[in-house]
Amino acid sequence: MDSEIVMKRVVGEVANALTGYAETKGWKPNDYWIYYNINADWDVVHLIFVSRQVGESEEDSYYHEVWQYLIEHFKADPAILRYFSLLVRSKSKVDKGGLSSISPTYQEYDEYWTVRPTRRPGVETASGL
């Protein structure tokens, strides 16, 4: 199967799991954002999970909590954990830009998933774009 198709499946499955995590925390859909960047050359997906509920000093602790959730979520198919990397980001840090900004090479995932650019006028994103 084409690598990009496989990587898109990975994005969909991980995004669903991250949505499940957000629901366990009681986060509303407008509390969090999921961004992804597929590197089909090397069969890897980079994901950034942004939440306004994550404090600026809490990114690392949330990362470990989210990662443990994903390990449990994918315990029947742990191989998927090898195909993606994850960063957990505070919305307020992303809004400040700089090192925590979302690169334009990333796309935003939503529940009506279609692959499209992140920048959409008039729609709030975690990057503030």
Add this chain to the structure above:
Amino acid sequence: MAIETKFASLSASAAELAVAWQDRLEDAKVLISYGRNAAAIATGLYAVEILLKTRICGVLKLNKMPKILETHDLVGLATFAGLRSDIDDPEFKDSTTGQDWSKVVDVSEKLNDLRYKPDSNWTKQDATDFLDCLQNPNHGVIPWIQK
């Protein structure tokens, strides 16, 4: 350039690369001290790239780097450097070093921003945090690549 030529042609020498990555890291520290934060971060990225290329030359027993490795793709370079099984390992991803690696790869996606946007987009804290991801003796990316 034809792909065959890229494989055949050789670029910088391994000995030069082994010195150059350390020079770029020192350059990054100097740039931070002068408040040039974007340039410090970009130069730190170059240090990682060159260190990976140095490691590839060692793994492949090459005196010079093949031109096909003239890329900024850190995942690709890490793959050639024999680090892919580490990077993909879920336990590594849960470690501080694994997180630092993910952060460095994320910053590498912003290389064009670092080149073309004003320095005011980055703070001294950004540059300091990034250099810590690179060189922290306990969990930094550079000590890990050197192992």
